[in-house]
Amino acid sequence: MQPPNIGDIAPDFVLSTGRWLSDVRGAPVILAFHEPGWDPARADEIEGYRHLIQAGEEPQRVLVSNDEPAAALYGAARESAVFVLDGRGRIAWRHVAGIDPVESAAEIAALGLQTNGDGVRTAWSRRGFVATAIGAAVALTLEPTFGRAQTAAAQLPSGGTTTGAAVGDAVPVTLNVNGQTITLNLEPRVTLLDALREYAGLTGSKKGCDHGQCGACTVHIDRRRTLSCLTFAVMQQDKKITTIEGLAASAGATGDSLHPMQQAFIEHDGFQCGYCTSGQIMSATAMVGEPWGPGDDDVREAMSGNICRCGAYPGIVAAVQEVRRNGGGQGR
Amino acid sequence: MISFDYISAADVESALRAASTPSSKFIAGGTTLIDLMKLDVERPTTVVDVTTLARRDASLAAVSELPGGGLRLGALAHMSDVAWDPRVRDRYPLVSQSLLLAASGQLRNMATMGGNILQRTRCSYFRDTATPCNKRDPGSGCSAIGGFNRTHAILGTSEHCIATHPSDLAVALAALDTTVQVRGTAPRSIPFADFHLLPGAHPEVETTLRPGELITSIDLPAVSFAKRSLYLKVRDRASYAFALAAAAVAVDLQGGAIRGARVALGGVGTKPWRSHEAEAVLVGKRATEATFRAAANAALAGARPHKDNAFKVELAKRTLVRALTEVSA
Amino acid sequence: MSDGRAPSVGAPLNRVDGRLKVTGGARYAAEYPLPNVAYAVIVTSTIAKGHVKQMDTSAAERAPGVLAVLTPQNAQRLPGYGGNTSGTAVPNAYGPPAMRVPTLLQNDEVHYNGQPIGVVVADTFEHATAAAQMVKATYTEDKPVLDIHSAPKNPPETVKPLGGERTSKHGDVASGLAAATVKVDQTYTTPLENHNPMEMHSTIAAWDGDSLTLYESTQGITSVRNTVAKSLGLTPDKVKVVAYFTGGGFGSKGGPWSHETLAAMAAKRVNRPVKLVLSRQQMFGPVGGRPHTIQHVTLGARPDGALTAVRHESTSNTSTLENWVESAAAQTRMLYASPNIETQYDLIKLNVGSPTFMRGPGESSGTFALESAMDELAYALKMDPVALRLKNYAETDPESGKPWSSKSLRECYATGAAAFGWDKRNAVPRSMRDGRLLVGWGMATATYPARRQAAGTTARLLPDGTIDVRAGTQEIGCGTYTVMSQIAADALGVPVSRVRFELGNTDMPENPASTGSVTAASTGSAVNEAALALKAKIEQLAPGGLASNSAADIVAKNGGQPVEVTVTSKPGAEQQQYSMHSFGAVFTEVHVDPDLAIIRVPRVVTAHGVGKVLNAKTARSQLQGGVVWGIGMALLEETHVDMRSGRYLNADLAEYHVPVNADVGTIDVHFVEENDPHVNPIGVKGAGEIGITGVAASIANAVYHATGKRVRDLPIRLERVMA
Numbered sequence A: 001m002q003p004p005n006i007g008d009i010a011p012d013f014v015l016s017t018g019r020w021l022s023d024v025r026g027a028p029v030i031l032a033f034h035e036p037g038w039d040p041a042r043a044d045e046i047e048g049y050r051h052l053i054q055a056g057e058e059p060q061r062v063l064v065s066n067d068e069p070a071a072a073l074y075g076a077a078r079e080s081a082v083f084v085l086d087g088r089g090r091i092a093w094r095h096v097a098g099i100d101p102v103e104s105a106a107e108i109a110a111l112g113l114q115t116n117g118d119g120v121r122t123a124w125s126r127r128g129f130v131a132t133a134i135g136a137a138v139a140l141t142l143e144p145t146f147g148r149a150q151t152a153a154a155q156l157p158s159g160g161t162t163t164g165a166a167v168g169d170a171v172p173v174t175l176n177v178n179g180q181t182i183t184l185n186l187e188p189r190v191t192l193l194d195a196l197r198e199y200a201g202l203t204g205s206k207k208g209c210d211h212g213q214c215g216a217c218t219v220h221i222d223r224r225r226t227l228s229c230l231t232f233a234v235m236q237q238d239k240k241i242t243t244i245e246g247l248a249a250s251a252g253a254t255g256d257s258l259h260p261m262q263q264a265f266i267e268h269d270g271f272q273c274g275y276c277t278s279g280q281i282m283s284a285t286a287m288v289g290e291p292w293g294p295g296d297d298d299v300r301e302a303m304s305g306n307i308c309r310c311g312a313y314p315g316i317v318a319a320v321q322e323v324r325r326n327g328g329g330q331g332r
Numbered sequence B: 001m002i003s004f005d006y007i008s009a010a011d012v013e014s015a016l017r018a019a020s021t022p023s024s025k026f027i028a029g030g031t032t033l034i035d036l037m038k039l040d041v042e043r044p045t046t047v048v049d050v051t052t053l054a055r056r057d058a059s060l061a062a063v064s065e066l067p068g069g070g071l072r073l074g075a076l077a078h079m080s081d082v083a084w085d086p087r088v089r090d091r092y093p094l095v096s097q098s099l100l101l102a103a104s105g106q107l108r109n110m111a112t113m114g115g116n117i118l119q120r121t122r123c124s125y126f127r128d129t130a131t132p133c134n135k136r137d138p139g140s141g142c143s144a145i146g147g148f149n150r151t152h153a154i155l156g157t158s159e160h161c162i163a164t165h166p167s168d169l170a171v172a173l174a175a176l177d178t179t180v181q182v183r184g185t186a187p188r189s190i191p192f193a194d195f196h197l198l199p200g201a202h203p204e205v206e207t208t209l210r211p212g213e214l215i216t217s218i219d220l221p222a223v224s225f226a227k228r229s230l231y232l233k234v235r236d237r238a239s240y241a242f243a244l245a246a247a248a249v250a251v252d253l254q255g256g257a258i259r260g261a262r263v264a265l266g267g268v269g270t271k272p273w274r275s276h277e278a279e280a281v282l283v284g285k286r287a288t289e290a291t292f293r294a295a296a297n298a299a300l301a302g303a304r305p306h307k308d309n310a311f312k313v314e315l316a317k318r319t320l321v322r323a324l325t326e327v328s329a
Numbered sequence C: 001m002s003d004g005r006a007p008s009v010g011a012p013l014n015r016v017d018g019r020l021k022v023t024g025g026a027r028y029a030a031e032y033p034l035p036n037v038a039y040a041v042i043v044t045s046t047i048a049k050g051h052v053k054q055m056d057t058s059a060a061e062r063a064p065g066v067l068a069v070l071t072p073q074n075a076q077r078l079p080g081y082g083g084n085t086s087g088t089a090v091p092n093a094y095g096p097p098a099m100r101v102p103t104l105l106q107n108d109e110v111h112y113n114g115q116p117i118g119v120v121v122a123d124t125f126e127h128a129t130a131a132a133q134m135v136k137a138t139y140t141e142d143k144p145v146l147d148i149h150s151a152p153k154n155p156p157e158t159v160k161p162l163g164g165e166r167t168s169k170h171g172d173v174a175s176g177l178a179a180a181t182v183k184v185d186q187t188y189t190t191p192l193e194n195h196n197p198m199e200m201h202s203t204i205a206a207w208d209g210d211s212l213t214l215y216e217s218t219q220g221i222t223s224v225r226n227t228v229a230k231s232l233g234l235t236p237d238k239v240k241v242v243a244y245f246t247g248g249g250f251g252s253k254g255g256p257w258s259h260e261t262l263a264a265m266a267a268k269r270v271n272r273p274v275k276l277v278l279s280r281q282q283m284f285g286p287v288g289g290r291p292h293t294i295q296h297v298t299l300g301a302r303p304d305g306a307l308t309a310v311r312h313e314s315t316s317n318t319s320t321l322e323n324w325v326e327s328a329a330a331q332t333r334m335l336y337a338s339p340n341i342e343t344q345y346d347l348i349k350l351n352v353g354s355p356t357f358m359r360g361p362g363e364s365s366g367t368f369a370l371e372s373a374m375d376e377l378a379y380a381l382k383m384d385p386v387a388l389r390l391k392n393y394a395e396t397d398p399e400s401g402k403p404w405s406s407k408s409l410r411e412c413y414a415t416g417a418a419a420f421g422w423d424k425r426n427a428v429p430r431s432m433r434d435g436r437l438l439v440g441w442g443m444a445t446a447t448y449p450a451r452r453q454a455a456g457t458t459a460r461l462l463p464d465g466t467i468d469v470r471a472g473t474q475e476i477g478c479g480t481y482t483v484m485s486q487i488a489a490d491a492l493g494v495p496v497s498r499v500r501f502e503l504g505n506t507d508m509p510e511n512p513a514s515t516g517s518v519t520a521a522s523t524g525s526a527v528n529e530a531a532l533a534l535k536a537k538i539e540q541l542a543p544g545g546l547a548s549n550s551a552a553d554i555v556a557k558n559g560g561q562p563v564e565v566t567v568t569s570k571p572g573a574e575q576q577q578y579s580m581h582s583f584g585a586v587f588t589e590v591h592v593d594p595d596l597a598i599i600r601v602p603r604v605v606t607a608h609g610v611g612k613v614l615n616a617k618t619a620r621s622q623l624q625g626g627v628v629w630g631i632g633m634a635l636l637e638e639t640h641v642d643m644r645s646g647r648y649l650n651a652d653l654a655e656y657h658v659p660v661n662a663d664v665g666t667i668d669v670h671f672v673e674e675n676d677p678h679v680n681p682i683g684v685k686g687a688g689e690i691g692i693t694g695v696a697a698s699i700a701n702a703v704y705h706a707t708g709k710r711v712r713d714l715p716i717r718l719e720r721v722m723a
């Protein structure tokens, strides 16, 4: 089903608390459809959307799994989506992953939001959500209509003048990440890692040292494992970049299924805190295609560029060996 | 990191042109340059991306045959590609080993031949702009002399700098009489022995490469006995660490007698350390432990340890003896 | 359980948060997508002692994108800043953990090299870092105190180890030594170390009026809330701290440091949310580390091995900001039965960052000394090291005389020794080889206290049948999400998949910090109690409970509201009646190259009694992780400080060597089953810290066995074995 348009009355459905959506009219509502599955951070994810609402109004927050029937009414079945409803129950703003970017741009323009012609940096870009993926034409500078703290002028440093957000040096940088083309407005000194994490909202790649000394930032560039902290985004424009977020799909996994390496890491408990894990898995999936010998010691050596301070090495080695025994699962 | 202009070079000529401005730098893998730019140690105002040159001329990033049986390592060839190249593994095992024992799988996929031999010292004072360092800030003094210097050099030091050259590859290359091919106003060849400089009074000048010159390849000459070669690296961690001591050796053995030998040391020199002294001791002798020990003594005869690195003298000797023993076995 | 379901507790379940962690979906502190976030970068001092004379911020303030530069001159004065200017600690000025004194730009003092002295805020990370590099400070510089071997000791009254006295005296060591036929009298040292969790300490601070939300990388949301609130002069209810995932901590994230409050101050100044992520370099100094220890151990024994005297004196460094004691003698007070045991701590103030809890605080550095000394004694006595330990087995706590709540150390020795093949050991040094390599087999005892603190939990039955359980604890890698789900599921008799356990938010019931291995015992007991209470309440509403009623019906009977209970679960009188500790044994094989002195650890076998194992998979991982830490401690880790400037010299992961994959061989973890009815209602003792204890000594003892070289100074670098 198509998502409802801006200005439409939001389709009604029963909230899990037994009330209807229409019962909560009177205050703005943020309605978010999320991927199914357990995610403790979800509750606060929606906090971010709160900032879309005008100052003084306390929005209702409604979180719905995109597995539920209601998601279909909103064109959000199996998609991540966010709708902002005004106090009268009309759609004031929406984002549904995968909808036509131009449409979004038009909608945003219709909302009277300011966009900044070439800028694409969004204040709250979120993987699969809004924004950065939308392309060079649109920048969501949401604050003028919805923002609150962010509309206030930044204080001047004492005795100085501020140049504000002059990103004179920034240039449009087009990256192919996980099969999607994204354009970001970046200074040349922005590393690929920071471009992913801070500009594109892809926070799966981690920063553990920023100096090539830990491997947490490992991504695949043209199928090779690479440290994203030691290369500039601007240098990677014609390459295929795969991050942990796109790994499973790159190996042909569909829906919720994982890359075999991801599954093996779960089975063998190849992590604890999880912070090095994206890098470990990206490294491991590429390492499987390199001409290493078959032994555990080969894995240990090949995986030594990925530090795990939790010390999950035995599980990591076991996971890699299982995948290698089962024929690789070499998705990049 | 200061801001800079980024120029992606389409061909060698435009790369050279772009790099002719003062304080411009080529960038290849970026694993040394970006690291040091983040530390504010390198402050180029123009960064010229040479990785794109390989699109025009694939040989710049490839391993190719040289007439006479040598191999040409394109300046932009990645460490991993060279390391796994069957010809390199077969004909120059020490080169392959020096690469595989360096850095990490990811870094080797990024770092290039040209960048590798131009990597800069890991001396922690050099990397910390809050401390004096003659190499980073000429004339400011050397913090390592009189400071903590466990990882520093014992060969080729001066009273101005005792920093170790960190490259493993360069040690293997030093052993082989390689040639560095460069392009500047005119192409020229630099014998590897002349490429790196001792610190002397000017540790800030590290090579004979002129500003704006581009390395195009590193040429490995045909060395008949390089097949019998070895790179042995000793480090604190089992992997992902720089050398405390390393030895690159090749021997020409004929019935237990040494007819020719190549010896270079890593982790102990201010430059990749070729030891003709050790070679002179070896050639003509029988391949025995005593011979190897004598060669090691000769190699380290000029060693000058500092407070924390005296152990390196004996460690380097034993490393060399072990390498020679293994390669002769 | 009630419905005959097999208990999930103990089973090797996969982590419930595994999927999020392997897909990049788990969100860590710096990853919350807040609108309009600005970036803050801390500027640090370049001297170790003195005063900031002037900070030239003009270039930084003019730099593109810069929004503010905070310095000691212009930073807001904090009403709740209890930090003093004289350098003596204000006990509990900042709540738990005790005595933490942050540096919040409230004065111009510099106490160590790398101390925060300013904050630059800009619109992008790139602008902020570039501008931070432009800030130039000038100082009036004093000569720093950096050498623990020559600096004066603190007055004894300032030496207050947490949870203990400065000295302990049981019997009379002098007479015990007089009665001894064999003595060991040696000094052991451990160096400065830094935790280096893979996730750097990070904060996003967002103000909403006078309320503050901190997205924080922490092991203790409550202590961060309380401390930051206090510093800023707010009541704790005005501060909310969120941490759903923390990328490791190992003690450094046990409580707040300076950056959280600095981020809040910066956010206030620029009137935007501010993200502040420390650089890896800034992880050395501003966020704690393990202090240097110098430990003097004296043992006396009779020919049969019975210890007649044990003395352990530990001197460790602290900073000039705080008096923090590494309790390295803690295990010596309780590990072996001897009529005469004396211990003592001393402190030395150095101009370095404040030390703090670091994995196995006290016991890991302390067992290195004690268990190395025991090995030396075993050789002196020509006795098997396991036999020596069994000879001195403590059947009750030697210090307090109390019974153990449970102790299976004897079984640990037996299990570990059998799995390792200890009986095949030839005790003569340098007697065992594998080809050219020298083989060494060593062992040591592991121990760590089993602690518990008050903890709260809310459990709710939702109409769709979900059991929603909330506790304001933390997930730092220990598997908290998973084991708490298991505990709740078993208590309620439902499958784990029906439980949704939530943590990491100060809106939830208060829980202790995830430090000192308390989480499983404290939060676990609370979750168990809440789930049982919920079950009882459901039974009351709908006899037959969940087995015979649908959740919707039960909720309907509850007036349409989710059925909810909240409990606070506290330790009781058992704490006074019993001595509560985990124990274990660590057996290690090392291979040493006889010429190059390269040391590798191909094999470690451990056996531990840690009470009930909640999840065999995650518990195993924790103990393996502890062993990896022990390998690092034994062979690699040391923070180097320049003895002239106090500069941290290896403040990165290239030169501060934590173990990489290739440094670690097989780690064979065994659990000795324990049924501890006293320690807490769920019988768990905690597995987070004990894994590292004993490992360094076990490796050092193995190195001695391999080489004949006794190394008493960590780390055992090759030059210490070559020499």
Ligand SMILES: Cc1cc2nc3c(=O)[nH]c(=O)nc-3n(C[C@H](O)[C@H](O)[C@H](O)COP(=O)(O)OP(=O)(O)OC[C@H]3O[C@@H](n4cnc5c(N)ncnc54)[C@H](O)[C@@H]3O)c2cc1C
Binding pocket: A211, A212, A213, B025, B026, B027, B028, B029, B030, B031, B032, B033, B034, B035, B050, B075, B076, B101, B102, B103, B104, B107, B110, B111, B112, B113, B114, B115, B116, B117, B118, B119, B166, B167, B168, B169, B213, B214, B215, B216, B240, B241, B242, B243, C654
């Ligand atoms: C954590 C870590 C660990 C490491 N461990 C090791 C190790 O164990 N052993 C080891 O040997 N190395 C190690 N390295 C160093 C690594 O090998 C070098 O950083 C790498 O080889 C540099 O190559 P690059 O292509 O990335 O160089 P870049 O960073 O791109 O360039 C380095 C320098 O060379 C110049 N340059 C590059 N290409 C050319 C060219 N064609 N012509 C002229 N100038 C050029 C650049 O201007 C720059 O000044 C490690 C690095 C890191 C970050």
Ligand code: SF4
Binding pocket: B121, B123, B124, B125, B126, B132, B133, B134, B135, B136, B141, B142, B143, B144, B145, B160, B161, B162, B163, B203
């Ligand atoms: S050794 Fe060289 S690089 Fe290091 S501080 Fe001295 S001058 Fe600088």
Ligand code: FES
Binding pocket: A206, A207, A208, A209, A210, A211, A212, A213, A214, A215, A216, A217, A218, A227, A228, A229, A230
């Ligand atoms: S963040 Fe890139 S290697 Fe550590």
Ligand code: FES
Binding pocket: A270, A271, A272, A273, A274, A275, A276, A277, A307, A308, A309, A310, A311, A312, C198, C247, C248, C477
């Ligand atoms: S899982 Fe925590 S660092 Fe690897």
